[in-house]
Amino acid sequence: SQKIEQNSEALNIQEGKTATLTCNYTNYSPAYLQWYRQDPGRGPVFLLLIRENEKEKRKERLKVTFDTTLKQSLFHITASQPADSATYLCALQYSASKIIFGSGTRLSIRP
Amino acid sequence: DGGITQSPKYLFRKEGQNVTLSCEQNLNHDAMYWYRQDPGQGLRLIYYSQIVNDFQKGDIAEGYSVSREKKESFPLTVTSAQKNPTAFYLCASNPPAGEVTGELFFGEGSRLTVL
Numbered sequence A: 001s002q003k004i005e006q007n008s009e010a011l012n013i014q015e016g017k018t019a020t021l022t023c024n025y026t027n028y029s030p031a032y033l034q035w036y037r038q039d040p041g042r043g044p045v046f047l048l049l050i051r052e053n054e055k056e057k058r059k060e061r062l063k064v065t066f067d068t069t070l071k072q073s074l075f076h077i078t079a080s081q082p083a084d085s086a087t088y089l090c091a092l093q094y095s096a097s098k099i100i101f102g103s104g105t106r107l108s109i110r111p
Numbered sequence B: 001d002g003g004i005t006q007s008p009k010y011l012f013r014k015e016g017q018n019v020t021l022s023c024e025q026n027l028n029h030d031a032m033y034w035y036r037q038d039p040g041q042g043l044r045l046i047y048y049s050q051i052v053n054d055f056q057k058g059d060i061a062e063g064y065s066v067s068r069e070k071k072e073s074f075p076l077t078v079t080s081a082q083k084n085p086t087a088f089y090l091c092a093s094n095p096p097a098g099e100v101t102g103e104l105f106f107g108e109g110s111r112l113t114v115l
Helices: none
Strands: A004-006 A010-014 A019-025 A032-038 A045-051 A056-059 A062-067 A072-077 A086-093 A099-101 A105-110 B004-007 B010-013 B019-025 B031-037 B044-051 B054-057 B064-066 B076-078 B087-094 B110-114
Touching: A004 A086, A010 A019, A019 A086, A019 A105, A032 A062, A032 A072, A045 A056, A045 A062, A072 A086, B004 B087, B010 B019, B019 B031, B019 B087, B019 B110, B044 B064, B076 B087
Parallel strands: A010 A105, B010 B110
Antiparallel strands: A004 A019, A019 A072, A032 A045, A032 A086, A056 A062, A062 A072, A086 A099, A086 A105, B004 B019, B019 B076, B031 B044, B031 B087, B044 B054, B064 B076, B087 B110
């Protein structure tokens, strides 16, 4: 069965630095790879989607890469701020209904 | 504003009781989903529905039931057959049916605790 691993349960970095989160998967590549942000006690909020034929996607301070050879996606937040502290979820989408989520990485940005 | 509304936000249940979690959306989305989230784990799919009057089991459907009588509504019943129902339940939707369409829109979740 498909497995998703997000690099670590928690990541702590200094404000202003670039946060890099990793999502690795096994088996076959998805059509889409998505990243969500989840704050404590809230529902996830969609951030970015990248297609399997795309290498990189950017949105403001966010950048996502997708390497189907390595079976890995990297999620970067540049110029990180304490407000970026949250749990970030990686999700593999194979069809409209088949979306598999990782367990998330809890990111903390210290001032 | 368009969105997904889940209720109640917090719910306590005694063992042996069925409970129903509400999910309503005004986004005009065809597909709706129920996920379960446990601490340190990813979201796991319980049930999904791509169109009114049709729904399919997800990865962990045992002990749960759903209905989809209206496009806007997709309630989840946690039955007494669910062995470990304490969890955070998330409802989501995306448009339209039958295609890979991108992101899911989530509600704010319902936290169920069995006493």
